Amino acid sequence: MGQNLIFTNHVQEAINRLAGSDGHNLTVWIADVNTARYAPAEAHVITIPDGDENKTLSTACHLWDEMERMGVTRHSLIINLGGGMVTDLGGWAAATFKRGVRFINVPTTLLGAVDAAVGGKTGFNYNGLKNEIGAFAPASDVIISTRYFDTLPVQEMKSGFAEVIKHAMLSDREELLRLLDHDFNAPIDHDDLLERLQHSVQVKADIVARDPNEQGERKALNLGHTVGHAFESLAIHRGHPVPHGYAVAWGLVTEAVLSHMLLKFPSEDVHRLGNFVRDNYRYFPFTCDDYDDLLALMRHDKKSRDGEITCTLLAAIADYRIDQTVLPDNVTAALDILRDHLGM
C-alpha cells in the first residue's frame, strides 16, 4: 500500500513539497462546489457538484473529460480536495485515467480524514447501489489537517467522530475513554484534535497495510457497520436519510451489545459507549415493526455470504473478531436493548 500520511495544519507547504519532488508536468485539483475556494487562486481546478446523488458514473466521465481537456498525462499530479465524495470519485478518476495518474488526498471533513481519504477505496454509486463500481487504489499521499473543520456543521463533526470512536474501540481503551469525554459544544482545539486524528488514522492505516484488498483483517474496520448500514438504508428508504456516522454510532452500540451477548465484551464499556451515543447522536426512531426490514438489509450487506448476517465483534476493547455469524434472534435482542438504552 505504502500510503504516505502527513499530519499538519500547513497544508499548502506540504503540497508544495510533495508536488515539487517528482517533476510533474501539470497539477490539477479536484474539488466540489463547497471546497473549491480552498484551492490556490492560480490552480487548475475541476469542480464537481456535491451530494451523494451526484456520486455517479456521469460525474466520473466529467472528471475524465476535463482531465483530457486540461492535458493530464501519466506524469501529472491530481489533488483531491474535499470530503469522501471528492476523494472517492477523484481517486477513481485519477486511478483509471491512462491506467493511473498519481493523486494526493486532502480531506476537508472529519469523516473524510478518518475514513474515506485513507485506505484506497475509490468508486461511485451505480444502479442505485452504493459504491457498487470502484477500485482499490491508494492515494500516494494523504494530508490530514483540522484547518477546514471550524466551519463544519456540528452534525458533520459528530458523523466523523463515530469513526474515530470505532478506531479507538479496535485499538486502545485509554484513547476511547478520552474520546468519550469529548464536548461537541466547545470550540475546536486544533492541536489536540490533530493528535486524536493521528492516533485514529494510524489504526486504520495499519490494518489496511496488512490487508489492502479486504480479504480478511480489514473487515475489522466493519465494526458497527453491518448494523449501521442497515439503519442508514432504512432511513433512505423512508425518505429521511441520516448522516453516515450517526448510523455507525447506533451500529457500534448495537454491535457492542452483541459482543457482550456472544463474546462477553464488558457491560461497563457497553454502557459508557451507549451513554455517549445517547447524549450526542439523537436516536433513530424505529420500532419492532422495523426488525424484519433491518434483518433483511443486514443479510444483503456487501460483505455477507450465503444470506447469513456477519459482523465484526469485540471480546474486549482492541480484541476484535472478524466474520462472526450472528443469528436473527441475537440481533433482535440487541435492538431491544439499544432501544431501551436510547430511551425509545
Place this chain on the structure above:
Amino acid sequence: MGQNLIFTNHVQEAINRLAGSDGHNLTVWIADVNTARYAPAEAHVITIPDGDENKTLSTACHLWDEMERMGVTRHSLIINLGGGMVTDLGGWAAATFKRGVRFINVPTTLLGAVDAAVGGKTGFNYNGLKNEIGAFAPASDVIISTRYFDTLPVQEMKSGFAEVIKHAMLSDREELLRLLDHDFNAPIDHDDLLERLQHSVQVKADIVARDPNEQGERKALNLGHTVGHAFESLAIHRGHPVPHGYAVAWGLVTEAVLSHMLLKFPSEDVHRLGNFVRDNYRYFPFTCDDYDDLLALMRHDKKSRDGEITCTLLAAIADYRIDQTVLPDNVTAALDILRDHLGM
C-alpha cells in the same frame, strides 16, 4: 502480481480445477459473438459485440448491468473467453465490480495469448483514444491454449506472431532464429506452438512481475511499438486499418535499424528479421510525404515525455535499453532503410 499461468490444451479441466478450489457461489463467462460457442452449454454467458469500435464505456456498462442482474458477488468467478477485447473489457468490468471479482483469462487468439491476456492491463477506448481509461488488474489465472487457433485466419496468426518475435528479441537469440523459420502455410503443430507460447508468455510475465505498473523495465515490452503505433494510427486516419501485429512487425524492423544506428545492434540480425517481415507481412504503403505525420504520432505516444520520441532499443538480442531518445533525423533515416528493405 502473482498471475498463475497454465499452458494446456485441456482447457475445461483446468477451469474446473480452478473454479472448484475456492467455493465460488457463481461462475459467469464473458465472451464475444464469435467465442461464446466455446463456453460450456450450461454456462451463464454474457456476450458482447466484437470489434475495437465496441471497446467502449457503453459495453463496460452492459457487462456491469448483466453481472448485477445475474447476481455476481465478491465471491463469484468471471471467465473471460476471447481475444484482447474480451480480456481487456471483461478484466476491467470484473476488477471494478464491487471493487473486484476474481477473474480468469482464456485467450482464444494468438495475439491475446501472448499479449493482452497476461500482465494486468485492462480498460477501454474513450473519446477516440485507445485504452484511455483502464486499470492495472491481473487475472488470477491465465489459461494458454492453442486449441482455438485452427480456425483463426492466417492474418490473425501473423498478427499475434509479431509479439512472439518481440519477446524472443528481448530474451533469446536461438528462440528468435527458430521463430524466423516459421511457415504460416503449414498446419498448426499444437505441441510445438504451445511450447513456443510457453517460452514467449514467460518472457512477458517475468518482466511484468518485476515492474507491474510500468514505472521502468516494463517499457521493454514497448519494443517495436513506438514506431508500430504510429503506423497503426496513420492507417486508421487513412481509413484503412491494419492488424496491430503487422504494424508491430514493421515497427520491430524500423527499431532494429535504429538499434543498429545508435547501439550497434548487429546488421545480420536486422536483415534476418527484415527478410521474415518482408516475406510474411505485406508492406504498408507510405512515402516520405508521410514522415511528418509519423513523427508527430510518435511524439504523442502515451509513453513519450516533453515531445521527445523515446523507444526501447537493443544493443543485441536480449540486451534491451528502455527510454532511448531518438532524433527525428534518426527516425527518417530508419524509415528510408525500411522502405528499401521492404522493396517500396
